[in-house]
Amino acid sequence: MADHSSTYEPKSATAKWWDERLPIMRLLSDQMITFPTPKNINYLWTFGGILTVFLLLQLVTGIILAMHYQPSAAEAFNSVDNIMRNVNYGWLIRNMHAVGASMFFIAVYIHIFRGLYYGSYKAPREILWILGMLIFLAMMAAGFMGYALVWGQMSFWGVTVITNLFSSLDGIIPGLGTAIVEWLWGGYSVSGTTLNRFFSLHYLVPFVIVGLVVLHIWALHMTGQNNPTGVEPKTEADTVPMHPYATSKDLFAMFAFFLMFAWFVFFLPDYLGHPDNYNPANPLVTPPHIVPEWYFLPFYAILRAIPDKLGGVIMMFGAIAVLFFIPWLDRSRIRSARYRPIYKWFFWLLVISCLALGYLGAMPAEEPYITWARIFTAYYFAHFLIVMPIVGVLEKPKPLPASISDAVEGGKSSSGASAHKKN
Amino acid sequence: MASDTKDPNRRDFLVVAGNTFAAIGAASLIWPFIAQMNPDAGALALSSIEVDLSPIKEGQAITAMWRGKPVFIRYRTAEEIEAAKKVALDDLADPIARNENLKDPASAPATDQNRTIEGHEKWLILIGICTHLGCIPEGQKISDARGDFGGYFCPCHGSHYDTAGRIRKGPAPRNLDVPVITFITDTKIKIG
Ligand code: HEM
Numbered sequence: 001m002a003d004h005s006s007t008y009e010p011k012s013a014t015a016k017w018w019d020e021r022l023p024i025m026r027l028l029s030d031q032m033i034t035f036p037t038p039k040n041i042n043y044l045w046t047f048g049g050i051l052t053v054f055l056l057l058q059l060v061t062g063i064i065l066a067m068h069y070q071p072s073a074a075e076a077f078n079s080v081d082n083i084m085r086n087v088n089y090g091w092l093i094r095n096m097h098a099v100g101a102s103m104f105f106i107a108v109y110i111h112i113f114r115g116l117y118y119g120s121y122k123a124p125r126e127i128l129w130i131l132g133m134l135i136f137l138a139m140m141a142a143g144f145m146g147y148a149l150v151w152g153q154m155s156f157w158g159v160t161v162i163t164n165l166f167s168s169l170d171g172i173i174p175g176l177g178t179a180i181v182e183w184l185w186g187g188y189s190v191s192g193t194t195l196n197r198f199f200s201l202h203y204l205v206p207f208v209i210v211g212l213v214v215l216h217i218w219a220l221h222m223t224g225q226n227n228p229t230g231v232e233p234k235t236e237a238d239t240v241p242m243h244p245y246a247t248s249k250d251l252f253a254m255f256a257f258f259l260m261f262a263w264f265v266f267f268l269p270d271y272l273g274h275p276d277n278y279n280p281a282n283p284l285v286t287p288p289h290i291v292p293e294w295y296f297l298p299f300y301a302i303l304r305a306i307p308d309k310l311g312g313v314i315m316m317f318g319a320i321a322v323l324f325f326i327p328w329l330d331r332s333r334i335r336s337a338r339y340r341p342i343y344k345w346f347f348w349l350l351v352i353s354c355l356a357l358g359y360l361g362a363m364p365a366e367e368p369y370i371t372w373a374r375i376f377t378a379y380y381f382a383h384f385l386i387v388m389p390i391v392g393v394l395e396k397p398k399p400l401p402a403s404i405s406d407a408v409e410g411g412k413s414s415s416g417a418s419a420h421k422k423n
Numbered sequence: 424m425a426s427d428t429k430d431p432n433r434r435d436f437l438v439v440a441g442n443t444f445a446a447i448g449a450a451s452l453i454w455p456f457i458a459q460m461n462p463d464a465g466a467l468a469l470s471s472i473e474v475d476l477s478p479i480k481e482g483q484a485i486t487a488m489w490r491g492k493p494v495f496i497r498y499r500t501a502e503e504i505e506a507a508k509k510v511a512l513d514d515l516a517d518p519i520a521r522n523e524n525l526k527d528p529a530s531a532p533a534t535d536q537n538r539t540i541e542g543h544e545k546w547l548i549l550i551g552i553c554t555h556l557g558c559i560p561e562g563q564k565i566s567d568a569r570g571d572f573g574g575y576f577c578p579c580h581g582s583h584y585d586t587a588g589r590i591r592k593g594p595a596p597r598n599l600d601v602p603v604i605t606f607i608t609d610t611k612i613k614i615g
């Protein structure tokens with residue numbers, strides 16, 4: 001665990017000289033090589049590493065794109081076209097950045113649902129979870145503003161619709177919403193001024209994410225990783241050193257994930273985007289069917305499910321806000337859903353609801369989609385506000401294994417043992 | 424130190440006063456950093472335009488640009504005006520006129536008369552931005568969808584407006600706004 005005492009021994013005189021001045025090798029050794037990792041973590045635990053790599057990839061490709069991009073209403077669309085057609089390997093860098101953002105979100109959604117299933121948000125990992133949610137929020141801001149930079153029709157109208165969400169505050173204090181929206185726009189409509197500031201912020205936010213990730217990993221290394229049993233490691237036999245065990249597993253998963261990434265980059269670069277964004281932004285014509293990027297669709301479906309403007313906005317932001325509170329909403333003492341026979345089913349109901357909302361968010365705002373969106377929205381909130389507190393108290397959990405080693409080595413003490421063979 | 428023991432709180436005033444001034448100074452510096460994002464002098468300067476209405480025939484519409492927003496100008500047919508006049512105020516989702524040209528735009532009822540400029544009722548002049556989330560409704564072109572009430576239809580989330588630009592169905596909360604308009608002559612207007 002985090003309080004594992006340092007085992008680093010400088011091997012040379014130079015290493016010793018450094019260690020007395022800036023013990024960075026000691027930090028890396030203690031936190032990334034000898035750091036004790038539960039020996040039963042499965043492939044769902046490899047997504048933290050995948051996320052880190054994708055964050056770095058977005059930074060590198062993004063900084064290169066910024067060398068060729070022009071953040072003005074007149075030039076933005078053309079400069080992107082120029083990157084695709086003329087800049088040496090511009091097509092590759094841009095496809096990597098655009099597809100990379102989608103991969104980043106696929107990975108973060110898996111990472112979050114992993115945490116939900118295995119109860120990784122529960123004490124003592126509340127701060128770790130909240131930092132993760134802040135990262136998620138910052139990722140959404142970065143994704144939203146990045147999509148705007150292309151300055152195609154979807155960029156323009158996506159920005160118009162989403163920034164206009166704030167105008168619903170006029171329903172609380174007349175004039176407040178309008179003032180905020182005009183402040184965001186820097187004018188009376190979305191314009192080049194808006195584009196310019198989005199570019200500045202799109203450059204900034206990923207570095208904020210880097211800072212948050214450092215805190216996230218710091219918090220992780222205070223508590224240590226959770227594992228599929230949710231039982232904390234008790235002896236040294238329950239853990240293995242991070243290197244080479246966790247690192248090689250991470251690397252293998254990363255290569256598999258990169259295979260999918262490369263498939264999209266080289267063969268389906270536009271699959272996750274929208275054809276309307278190949279038309280330059282036109283402030284006078286709204287495309288008939290506006291959809292945000294796929295990773296916002298569940299939230300967009302919630303927005304549209306509510307017939308009232310302010311109500312829809314509140315529910316949409318509420319859908320994210322509620323996630324911050326689940327360490328306290330979940331009343332069960334048991335972390336892992338593996339030992340929670342009732343909650344387990346509700347977990348899968350939540351997964352289905354989120355996928356369904358994602359599908360419904362891409363459909364036009366008409367029946368029968370609206371009714372279905374209302375049903376799944378209701379379940380989404382009920383899951384966190386009703387199921388989590390109540391099931392946690394009512395359910396009789398299965399017996400926990402005495403230790404991780406116990407669970408892995410045949411599960412003599414546990415009736416849920418059949419699920420353990422994977423590791 | 425000796426004086427501190429005599430009157431130990433004597434220096435608190437200096438500390439509190441000093442910190443307060445530093446805090447006020449720092450806080451007042453935040454405002455310029457926020458306000459710089461508001462519409463600048465250049466955006467404000469674009470605040471009025473003139474439009475010639477003479478080429479528009481009955482039943483036709485044009486779209487002008489004002490402050491980066493489309494302004495719908497429609498020469499309504501007699502039937503369209505008649506349809507708008509017939510609507511009872513109780514049937515309106517938003518019963519308020521939203522007409523900047525009235526003395527009391529926030530309370531005047533949304534009658535057809537209050538939605539237009541006195542003496543120029545055949546002209547329907549509106550900010551062409553859906554009051555839901557800002558899309559441009561359809562209905563300016565003859566071939567456009569005009570929704571269930573014959574005025575405008577916003578395809579983004581399905582808002583229907585009538586022939587006086589009033590919201591009748593869908594998620595939009597307000598009638599389309601009527602901007603400040605001055606008729607310079609019968610066929611020439613100033614917007615803003
Ligand atoms: C840029 C985005 C993110 C990066 C780079 C990142 C990175 C990491 C890394 C490297 C780990 C350790 C390896 C692992 O257990 O998977 C981790 C763990 C964790 N992350 Fe994230 N993370 C990100 C976003 C999030 C988000 C959005 C959440 C959701 C709240 C989250 C929640 C967690 C939790 C709860 C753990 C502890 C997992 C456990 O040990 O069970 N993370 N993260």
Ligand code: FES
Nearest residue numbers: 553555556577580
């Ligand atoms: S923006 Fe017009 S209905 Fe939503």
